[in-house]
Amino acid sequence: MMKSPLFSQPHRPFFLLGILNAVLFMLLFRLAYIGALGIDAKLLHAYSMFFLVFTNFFYGFTYTTFPRFCATAPIDSRRYLRVWVLQVLATLSFLAALWLPFAFYATVLFVATSLAYTLRIFLGIYRRASASREDPYWIIVAYGMGALANLLFLLAEIPCTHCRTGIFFEYAVSVGFYLYLIFLPTVVAFRMVPLFSRVMEYRKSPWLLQAVIGLLLLHLLVGGYAPRWLFGVDMILAGVLGWEILRIELPFPNRDPMLWGLHLAIFWLPLGFFLGALSELAGAWFSVPMLRLPLHLLALGFLTTILVAFGARVTLGHGGASLRSGRGSSLLFASTQLVLLGRLILSLAVGSGAFFLFFDLSVALWIALFLFWSVLYGRILLFGARGREE
Structure with a gap:
């Protein structure tokens, strides 16, 4: 073995x-x-x-x-x-x-x-x-x-x-x-x-990770004892993370799908907290059911997108293939956003007669994403490869 x-x-x-x-x-x-x-x-x-x-x-x-x-x-x-x-x-x-x-x-x-x-x-x-x-x-x-x-x-x-x-x-x-x-x-x-992204002059703010984990701990505390004000913590998190990303000055938009996939993922980090804060506000103050939408905005927008992008880059780079990605990678990263869109529609469909239709659509999109990833990079992952992705 x-x-x-x-x-x-x-x-x-x-x-x-x-x-x-x-x-x-x-x-x-x-x-x-x-x-x-x-x-x-x-x-x-x-x-x-x-x-x-x-x-x-x-x-x-x-x-x-x-x-x-x-x-x-x-x-x-x-x-x-x-x-x-x-x-x-x-x-x-x-x-x-x-x-x-x-x-x-x-x-x-x-x-x-x-x-x-x-x-x-x-x-x-x-x-x-x-x-x-x-x-x-x-x-x-x-x-x-x-x-x-x-x-x-x-x-x-x-x-x-x-x-x-x-x-x-x-x-x-x-x-x-x-x-x-x-x-x-x-x-x-x-x-x-x-x-x-070859932004070599960027230096992360020395307080950034301490601030993020401190605010995440505050998120847990407020969520347990004062959930109506949870949206405020997530708004602050969105602001802190968004400001730091602006400091990086990423070369976006970028023609390289591998890079814009990574950029898209990191942009979803503050955006996920911001939109999650709005859904928390709607749920806590106006009793709008959201079916854990704040978690899924981050889980699909940021987490899944960045893991798919990192996974593709590591698989190609360590598998002996060229990092010059093609149309397949573009479609793959676009697919992560389709999965997110399907999950967003599912939350909006709570209580409607079409709920299970959109539930099945959300499940199917998730499965299709990983099957597509396997088609693109499975052979390289299993055996290694030389050459350029078509």
């Missing part, structure tokens, strides 16, 4: 597992939502997306880039493959939990072990770092928040007659989403997007 091209670089097995899980668990979510599976649809959707889809993409990218951030040697394949095996076991046990609910505890254990082992590896690299430690430090913090969210999901599922386990679930979603799924790629984006 170690000699196979698939396992020769850390991004390859993790990206492959992430793509497979993105398709599989969205299909299962559709079945759970209509009651065809004996598992809570909210748990299936949240946990699988957090730890069996996005976490695999995070591993694939950070196991490649974290040593570079610290100016140390690459991570030995035996170490990242142990984490990959743990993630495969987590996937299989989560599938078993669809019929054997107690198997979910095994899933949480496998994910907790993979996160703990990753933190151990990264802390060792961090201590030996000969370059700036700021971004590696915040990546480690973000993975720690992911580990905390994993624990909260476990607490939410432990049977307890007198416990308010719903609170554990809500905090698991909030901590896992904002302090892990959004914060970690934010750290990476403000380092890599200017670098890929």
